[in-house]
Amino acid sequence: MTEELPITTSEWEVMRIIWTLGEATSNDVIQLLVKKRQWKASTVKTLIGRLMQKNMLTAQKNGHTNLYQCTVSEKHAMEKEATRLFKNMCAMKNGQVLVQLINELQLSQTDIQNLQSVLVEKQKTAPEMVACNCIPKEEVEQ
Amino acid sequence: MTEELPITTSEWEVMRIIWTLGEATSNDVIQLLVKKRQWKASTVKTLIGRLMQKNMLTAQKNGHTNLYQCTVSEKHAMEKEATRLFKNMCAMKNGQVLVQLINELQLSQTDIQNLQSVLVEKQKTAPEMVACNCIPKEEVEQ
DNA sequence: AATTAAAGATTACATTTGTAAACTAAAATT
DNA sequence: AATTTTAGTTTACAAATGTAATCTTTAATT
Structure with a gap:
């Protein structure tokens, strides 16, 4: 291990x-x-x-x-880092950050197609809203 | 400053x-x-x-x-962190990492629509391939 | 064989980070 | 007024990180 x-x-x-x-x-x-x-x-x-x-x-x-x-693939290591980062940030704003990333990063035609496929799938079950998770539950005033 | x-x-x-x-x-x-x-x-x-x-x-x-x-907005700080991370990783694989992120993160319907719009725009000018930038130019063997 | 060069291992050292205790001054309570 | 609590400030200290010099062993050259 x-x-x-x-x-x-x-x-x-x-x-x-x-x-x-x-x-x-x-x-x-x-x-x-x-x-x-x-x-x-x-x-x-x-x-x-x-x-x-x-x-x-x-x-x-x-x-x-x-x-x-x-000992590990570059892709695996990259995914792990990216995941760690996003898991430590506000879930509600993750989508907006992705929009900005896609805007500013270089992506190939293939990348874009893959992203589009995943999105179409994702769309089928996506919720209307993603809640902010910056503050432990019952503490969110509202 | x-x-x-x-x-x-x-x-x-x-x-x-x-x-x-x-x-x-x-x-x-x-x-x-x-x-x-x-x-x-x-x-x-x-x-x-x-x-x-x-x-x-x-x-x-x-x-x-x-x-x-x-003193700075959460969105701004998040974007800055995310950008920093991706700029330090292989440009060629960024797309794949985004695919994986989109797969595993929670996204709202609106997020997905925004992502789709950006992608459609991006598609118009996207290259066939994005080169690996892990090694300074003329050093890439091939 | 003796000398030099190269690769790896050991030691160094300041800064940053995670985690906190101790101290100080102001405010609230008794 | 005296005492206790609280908020903020200062000090602490080990581990991680960035950056490197020095030492040791082996290989290559003279």
């Missing part, structure tokens, strides 16, 4: 590279992040170490160099 | 209450969070203090008691 701790913003940078490369050496990651974020090599090494402890990365030895791989 | 620092998860709990009540005394917030999160009164006081420093709350004295108000 290897628990997944939350990963921090800096750690995300490392994960994104390894997700995209499929697998990578510390040096691969260092090269890219030195360029992208101006981090020192040892900063990147620290982050890789922490991700290993958090079981987000596994390593396989190749000579005295490690080849790192991610 | 009062800069808005990011607000933490614990601080969000406080903000949500004041957003919902419109304005509140520390005692209002304490009552609710002692119940909801089992925090001690002084924990809540600390959080209110930090939110004041971050200019997320203002207070107006009423006797020796403060009435706290939020």
